[in-house]
Amino acid sequence: MRTLLRNQRKFYYALYGEKSSLTDSYGYDTGEEVVTHGNPVLCRANISPASGETVAQQFGGDESYDKVIVTELDLPIDEYSILWVDTMPTLKQDGSTDTPHDYVVRKVAKSINSTSYAISKVKVNVSN
Secondary structure, eight states, X not given: OTTOGGGEEEEEEEOEEEEEEEEOTTSOEEEEEEEEEOOOEEXXXXXXXXXXXXXXXXXXXSOOOSEEEEXXXXXXXXXXXXXXXXXXXXXXXXXXXXSOOOEXXXXXXXXXXXXXXXXXXXXXXXXX
C-alpha cells in the first residue's frame, strides 16, 4: 500500500562515478580527491515527511536519518548515491546539473516486496 501511485513523489538520484586526484596548476598531485557522480535520474517513490518513532525502528536506533524512501522497484541506489528530494535539479543539455544535491543515502533495507532507503539532509557548499 505504501507504493501506490498516488503516494509517490518525484525525486532524482545520481550514482557514484569515480574518485580522482586533484592536481595543482603545475600538474602535481595535491593529495586531495574529488568524488564524481553520474547524471541525475528521475524516479518516483513514496517519501516519508520526516522520521518518526515507528519509522526509526526500521533501520535500528543508532542510524541518524531524516526521511525514508519506499519503492517496489529494484533501483541501483546505494549508500554512495546522492539525491535531490526537496530541490529539483536544473538539467543541462547533456543531462548533467550544477544544482547541489540535498540528501544522501544512509542505509538500504531490502525486503521481499519493497526496498527502503534511509536518507539524510545535507548542505552542499558549491565552489566555483
